[in-house]
Amino acid sequence: MIRVSHVVAALSLSIAASACSNEPVGRDADAVDFDRSASSALVDYGILNLVNDPTTDEAFLDLVVPLDARSAFEIIAHRNGEDGLPGTADDNTFDHIRELDEVYWVGPVAMSLLESYVIDNDLVPHADDLLGTYDGVELTYGEAIDTLALANTATEDELDYDVPLDRRAVDSILDARPIESMEELAELYWVGPVGMNRMVQYALPTPPANSWSEQFSHDQQFQIPDGWGGLWTQVEVVGAPAEADVLVVEIDVEHDDLSQVKAKLTAPNGSYMYLWVHEASPETIIDLPPEFQYGDDANGTWSLTLWDTVAGTQGSLQGWSMTVSTPGA
Numbered sequence: 001m002i003r004v005s006h007v008v009a010a011l012s013l014s015i016a017a018s019a020c021s022n023e024p025v026g027r028d029a030d031a032v033d034f035d036r037s038a039s040s041a042l043v044d045y046g047i048l049n050l051v052n053d054p055t056t057d058e059a060f061l062d063l064v065v066p067l068d069a070r071s072a073f074e075i076i077a078h079r080n081g082e083d084g085l086p087g088t089a090d091d092n093t094f095d096h097i098r099e100l101d102e103v104y105w106v107g108p109v110a111m112s113l114l115e116s117y118v119i120d121n122d123l124v125p126h127a128d129d130l131l132g133t134y135d136g137v138e139l140t141y142g143e144a145i146d147t148l149a150l151a152n153t154a155t156e157d158e159l160d161y162d163v164p165l166d167r168r169a170v171d172s173i174l175d176a177r178p179i180e181s182m183e184e185l186a187e188l189y190w191v192g193p194v195g196m197n198r199m200v201q202y203a204l205p206t207p208p209a210n211s212w213s214e215q216f217s218h219d220q221q222f223q224i225p226d227g228w229g230g231l232w233t234q235v236e237v238v239g240a241p242a243e244a245d246v247l248v249v250e251i252d253v254e255h256d257d258l259s260q261v262k263a264k265l266t267a268p269n270g271s272y273m274y275l276w277v278h279e280a281s282p283e284t285i286i287d288l289p290p291e292f293q294y295g296d297d298a299n300g301t302w303s304l305t306l307w308d309t310v311a312g313t314q315g316s317l318q319g320w321s322m323t324v325s326t327p328g329a
Contacts, residue, residue: 038127041145044097045125046118047111051075051100052093054086065117070105078103096180134186135196144182146203147196151179163202169195212241213325216302224253224261224308224315231306235322237268240298246325247288247298249275253306255315258282262307267292268300278309298324 050056061072081090094100101111118124125131127142139147151173154163159170169190179185186196216235224231255261263276271293276282288294304320 038142038145042124042127042141043115043118045131045141046123047114048094048097048100049125050114050118050123051079057086065113067110067113068105071103071110074104075100075106095183098180131182134182135191136193137196137200139182139200143200143203146205147199148179148182148185150199150203151185152177163195163198165195165198166190208326211326212244213246213323214239215321215323217319217321218304219319221319222317224255224306224317226308226314227311228307228309231317232303233305233317233320234301234303235320236301237298237322237324240324241326242297244298244324244326245290246323246327247292247294248323248325249286249288249304249320250323251275251284251286251304251320252318253284253315254318255308256313257310258315260308260310260313261315262309264305266303266305267294268302269293269295271295298322 051061056076058072058076061067061075062069065072067075077084079091079093080086081088081092083090100106125141127145128140131139131141131144133139134144150163156170156174159165159173160167165173169188169192172188172190173179173185176184176188179188185191191199216237218233218235220233222231222233249265251263253261253263258276259278259280261276261282262274262278263282264272264274265288266272273288273292275286302322306317308315
């Protein structure tokens, strides 16, 4: 998973100056900037998800985000369409960030406030979260970012011979540039499911030379003792290179109430961290944070301990695994 970090730049224009113009000065409104980092593009998706959500209303944008009241009004008016109601047939949701940036009264101050809100409230999607299905192809946010970058920056020969696309699809893409959303790309003539799938596969990042990744699994099923008895299981990591420092834990537990379950991971050197602590819907795939000190390398015996802290309901461990990778693998 990609961890998103984003710093909103200080604004050189005052709020008063922004309010006097409807010019889309917050971002370049004349072209799509595909040189922006993946984390910035994910922030854009977080903003679009927020303003397109039918539960986001004018009062929320005005008082909570908080935008200028005129910005909040114009954003919701654009999204809701002529009938002024969310979730109806005439809704005009925002397909891309430039469409939002062009709304009357939306300038750099409004965009900065929206960015800050989605970052501070953990509304930025992860690169491997599912975005949607386009031409029959399921795409994550990261795949969509890479595919759009390919569609807008690849040379004619690269699209024609390397991807490779139908020649008519190549012409359709070149004529449509800049392509600002996956919806727009999927609607182009001659792209279709085959072309879309080829573009997605071609756009996948190439792992660095000598990259390494392997999953180590515990596949036995065990009943979790009811109460504080605890279930202790182990996974042995072997053969990991010293530079392997990307660790992902996946846990498969069946239980009527996961908020009763605690999970602790212990490294070969005895360091430990709690993965679950009474969350109603805990993450089942967990990236270990870089600050978790597990020793000089990942090799050795890792253990997972599970406790069912409330008697009366039954649960079981179906299995768990550790994926160990070098950066970029």
